[in-house]
Amino acid sequence: MKRARQRLYRAVVPAFIAMLPVAHAADEYGVEDETAAPPADYTNHVEIGIGFTDDGDGKFGEYGSGLNGALQSDGPFGFGSLRWGASDPASAQYWRIDADSQQGRLLDAVWGVQGDFAFSLRGDRVEKIEYGDARHPYPASGATLLLPAGFVPGTSIRDEAWYAGHNIASTREVLGVDGVKHLGEHWTLRLDLESQSKEGEDTLGGNQGFYGVVLLPEELDYRTDLVTARLEYADERLHSTFEVHLSEFDNGARRLAYSNAQYAGSPPARPLGLAEFDTGPDNELLRLSTDGGYLLDGSTRLAWFVDWSRGEQDEQLLPLHIDPVYYPTVSPDNPIDSLDGEVERSSLRLSLAGRPLARFDYRLEFDYRDRDAGHDPVALPMLSYTGTASGGHSSHVYERETRRLSLEGGYRFANRARLRGGYEREAVDRGSEAFDPLGRFESYTDETDDDRYWLELKLPRLGALSLAVRAEYLLTDPSLSDETLDFIAPGGGQRRATPFFLLERSRDVYALDLDYELGHTTALYGSFEVVREDFDNETYGLHSRDARVADLGVSWSPASTLSVSAYLGREEYEIRQTGRQMGGTSVPYSEWLLVSDDDARSLGVNLEWEAIEGRLDLEAEFALLDTQSGYASSEIRNAGIALLTGPMPDVDDELLRVRLGGTWRLSERLDISGRYLWERRDAGDWGWDTLLDPAAATTASSLGFAWARPDYDAQVLMMALRYRF
Amino acid sequence: MKHSTAAILAFALALAGLAQPAGAAGAAHEEMPASTTYSDGTGSCTSCHDDAHAGAALSGAHGMAGDARAPAAGRGCESCHGPGGEHAADERAFRVAQTFGSRDAETAAARVEACTACHASGAQRHFQASEHQRADVACNDCHRVHEPRDRMLDRAAQAEACVDCHRELRSGMNKYSRHPMREGKVACTDCHAPHGGRGPQMLVEATVNETCYRCHAEKRGPFLFEHEPVQDDCGQCHDPHGSVNDALLVARSPFLCQQCHNDTRHPGTVYANPNFAANNRVVGKACQNCHTAVHGSNHPAGQTFRR
Structure with a gap:
């Protein structure tokens, strides 16, 4: 694969560059326009500014741009942006550079001749703040996390003096080079090169059996290189593209070893030495695809998409790490050195769409997708807690084949009324290959058939009111293999829930959309959607999922200089699922029902106002999102052991944002602008809040890593001068 | 819900009260007879339509006279607006x-045709018969030809245009667990092809997973131990449009995991008090405190995705 990528770089890139000097003149109408220039009165400017933030804990959202570092620190900071470009309409040549340290891409530069070629360079960066200040006892991050000298596992962890704090954050960077070149009247070549990186830290859960669960700082060092070359043909009837796509992912921090801060351990319970993680292998992908369409007549079009790809992964497997002090007799040999994994995916989609009558249109589509594994399952030794090795573990090789046929049509009535409807059938075969506990190869397939019907009616317009309703019904009919049925059969000691995507289920969707125009200045909209999913579940797991989503909004523009919009939204989700409490081998199992509710309410107002024509622009935003989640559990069958049930705390989360801004035009070329942002997050989540105090025995016995939920209440004020040229 | 519904209705009524009565000027213009002959050129139009709104249309790609395909090299304004000779003589x-003033579905086909006469390939090659085209969405329902900067080409502003119709997605962009759309780092078109895509839901790739792998290639595998729903569809567990749960999860862990896994080796307790705060299966990353490699493990001892 690497050779293939190298060949592509060596062959395609120089060829692409070599084509430039022999560029053809501008093409005729009806051909590709990817070389199009941006608007010329795209005003050039250079901006420099200074800002001040009052709260170093202010995250201003989970993500930040180039300035995120500044917003994480108290005090002043600087920023700037540049937009510079020029075009010559007579020769159709243009260039442009955009650089912005605050919002949008950090760098976006393009140069080209419209109708002939274009080159662009882009770079971007985004930081994600996973959580706020975290604390852990390891003195240094890296591939091996060792405890400091004198640290006593299980004891020192309750003493905050051993903890050091830092942010858990990761940064993504993207650098891309794109080029497009017209080759004569009908052909266009496009080449995109992109390199993505993700560096920083995440958290990784580590345990050694049932004891000593710790959350660890995991070093991230990802890099993904993408190459896409596309050749396109277009004439008045036929459009077609041929594409080669390569992806290569490298994990630069593939292993993580750590010493357990929680559990001192003693034989034969657990090994005390370093435990080692495989944080994920490198992988590569080669994909060939073609898509296009052919106009059979003025209103009928045949379209296709075909692709084939091969993904590979042949990383050396990490050794089974066993401390010989405790497990001297265990043979840790792996049966294979690497998976040498290979997955081929192929897709075919054909669609025919047309409008045989002025009021009637249709679309017929067939879709086939296949995921085929080229490697075999592997039987692996199982290491028991007592240090003995035995057979019984097997990797599962997963394959999937999907066939979908859909038909839809629409008819227009008078007075803007319209009826659309469709039917879709999707058949999915999910195949598994593995070795059973006795080492016998087994292969089985679970099948599901989905039938979906939908209808959409736009009612005749009632004056200023437009109303549309939509209904959808989906029925999933599974046909499960004997192996899967055995696994989920009631009464077994290792009984599990049925995976919800293999359950028989029905889904109903009802939606209402309305728009109401009040003159030319005001528009109201509203939408309401109800989704109900019922699972015919005789075992444990998911039984129903309900959702209700309502939105209401208004936009008001009484003058060309003033625009106000506001929205209200509410989302309610309810999930009902059952489970059972472990009762032991001789005691029947008590069963429970859990009803989870999420209720999210949003409110927002936006204003844009040219307060003094040609002189003063003002803008404002207010946004509020309030989420409440509840978890109500109850016993539905007491089989001899009382259920450990009771009130579970709710989760409340509120995010409030106020943004004010204004621009004053000092002269024809000089603007001064000011921006103010206040953002507050108030999150109450027991999942994290209970980790605050490592000294509390209840917490420290669970997790040896503490962090606070990133609540903040922060403001930032920015002033900038912009010179336009 | 009752209080919120009442508040929403009150809010709507209050806003309705602010509204002005409907005017008839626009409709009257639409009812005029159409011109059938071409004018003397762009100058005929700009002699009246001389504001920035009109000028912007021929200032960018459309104004490149050096490109023979551009309106500026042809009939100017009438390249898109059709003949305007009689209108120039008696407006x-x-x-x-x-x-293009009316955004009505009835006029969508004609408005699309004015654009696709030139923009019929490249990203627009699948527009005909696409989901948007079948829903009577026309080009200028999203694009702004007469503005200096088309909002659809502005990554930070694009989502605002999309949620004009896809209203149910607006609040997702304000949730704490979301893609960085508000910051302009991820745009709707990074995942969706509004002119017609290769996959379901107008995705830019043939499947949901392939679309996700464009940025999250570390999840692609193949792995020694694969988690079936992960390879099946990322959407089984994640909602890419924003979630009230961490990591865009559709439900909170451990309860999400228990929708498929119950009592395999662990007590399938509902994790209520009194053991709640101490339970390593519910606080922190819940199941993932131990089962870290849920997207697939390549460790020979990773059969339960623990490493």
Whole structure:
């Protein structure tokens, strides 16, 4: 694969560059326009500014741009942006550079001749703040996390003096080079090169059996290189593209070893030495695809998409790490050195769409997708807690084949009324290959058939009111293999829930959309959607999922200089699922029902106002999102052991944002602008809040890593001068 | 819900009260007879339409006279608006042949045709018969040709245009667990192809997973131990449009995991008090405190995705 990528770089890139000097003149109408220039009165400017933030804990959202570092620190900071470009309409040549340290891409530069070629360079960066200040006892991050000298596992962890704090954050960077070149009247070549990186830290859960669960700082060092070359043909009837796509992912921090801060351990319970993680292998992908369409007549079009790809992964497997002090007799040999994994995916989609009558249109589509594994399952030794090795573990090789046929049509009535409807059938075969506990190869397939019907009616317009309703019904009919049925059969000691995507289920969707125009200045909209999913579940797991989503909004523009919009939204989700409490081998199992509710309410107002024509622009935003989640559990069958049930705390989360801004035009070329942002997050989540105090025995016995939920209440004020040229 | 519904209705009524009565000027213009002959050129149009709104249309790609395909090299404004000869002579009696003011579905086909006469390939090659085209969405329902900067081409502003119709997605962008759309780092078009895509839901790739792997290639595998729903569809567990749960999860862990896994080796307790705060299966990353490699493990001892 690497050779293939190298060949592509060596062959395609120089060829692409070599084509430039022999560029053809501008093409005729009806051909590709990817070389199009941006608007010329795209005003050039250079901006420099200074800002001040009052709260170093202010995250201003989970993500930040180039300035995120500044917003994480108290005090002043600087920023700037540049937009510079020029075009010559007579020769159709243009260039442009955009650089912005605050919002949008950090760098976006393009140069080209419209109708002939274009080159662009882009770079971007985004930081994600996973959580706020975290604390852990390891003195240094890296591939091996060792405890400091004198640290006593299980004891020192309750003493905050051993903890050091830092942010858990990761940064993504993207650098891309794109080029497009017209080759004569009908052909266009496009080449995109992109390199993505993700560096920083995440958290990784580590345990050694049932004891000593710790959350660890995991070093991230990802890099993904993408190459896409596309050749396109277009004439008045036929459009077609041929594409080669390569992806290569490298994990630069593939292993993580750590010493357990929680559990001192003693034989034969657990090994005390370093435990080692495989944080994920490198992988590569080669994909060939073609898509296009052919106009059979003025209103009928045949379209296709075909692709084939091969993904590979042949990383050396990490050794089974066993401390010989405790497990001297265990043979840790792996049966294979690497998976040498290979997955081929192929897709075919054909669609025919047309409008045989002025009021009637249709679309017929067939879709086939296949995921085929080229490697075999592997039987692996199982290491028991007592240090003995035995057979019984097997990797599962997963394959999937999907066939979908859909038909839809629409008819227009008078007075803007319209009826659309469709039917879709999707058949999915999910195949598994593995070795059973006795080492016998087994292969089985679970099948599901989905039938979906939908209808959409736009009612005749009632004056200023437009109303549309939509209904959808989906029925999933599974046909499960004997192996899967055995696994989920009631009464077994290792009984599990049925995976919800293999359950028989029905889904109903009802939606209402309305728009109401009040003159030319005001528009109201509203939408309401109800989704109900019922699972015919005789075992444990998911039984129903309900959702209700309502939105209401208004936009008001009484003058060309003033625009106000506001929205209200509410989302309610309810999930009902059952489970059972472990009762032991001789005691029947008590069963429970859990009803989870999420209720999210949003409110927002936006204003844009040219307060003094040609002189003063003002803008404002207010946004509020309030989420409440509840978890109500109850016993539905007491089989001899009382259920450990009771009130579970709710989760409340509120995010409030106020943004004010204004621009004053000092002269024809000089603007001064000011921006103010206040953002507050108030999150109450027991999942994290209970980790605050490592000294509390209840917490420290669970997790040896503490962090606070990133609540903040922060403001930032920015002033900038912009010179336009 | 009752209080919120009442609040929403009150809010709507209050806003409705602010509204002004409907005007008839626009409709009257649409009812004028259309011009059938071309004018003397762009100058005929700009002699009246001389504001920035009109000028912007021919200032960018459309204004590149050096490109023979551009309107500036052809009939100028009438390249898109059709003949306007009679309108130029008597604007009170005639309109141009093609107007774009009405965003009505009835006019969508004609508005699309004015654009696809030139923009029929490249990213637009699948627009005909696409989901948007079948829903009577026309080009200028999203694009702004007469503005200096088309909002659809502005990564930070694009989502605002999309949620004009896809209203149910607006609040997702304000949730704490979301993609960085508000910051302009991820745009709707990074995942969706509004002119017609290769996959379901107008995705840019053939499947949901392939679309996700464009940025999250570390999840692609193949792995020694694979988690079936992960390879099946990322959407089984994640909602890419924003979630009230961490990591865009559709439900909170451990309860999400228990929708498929119950009592395999662990007590399938509901994790209520009194053991709640101490339970390593519910606080922190819940199941993932131990089962870290849920997207697939390549460790020979990773059969339960623990490493």
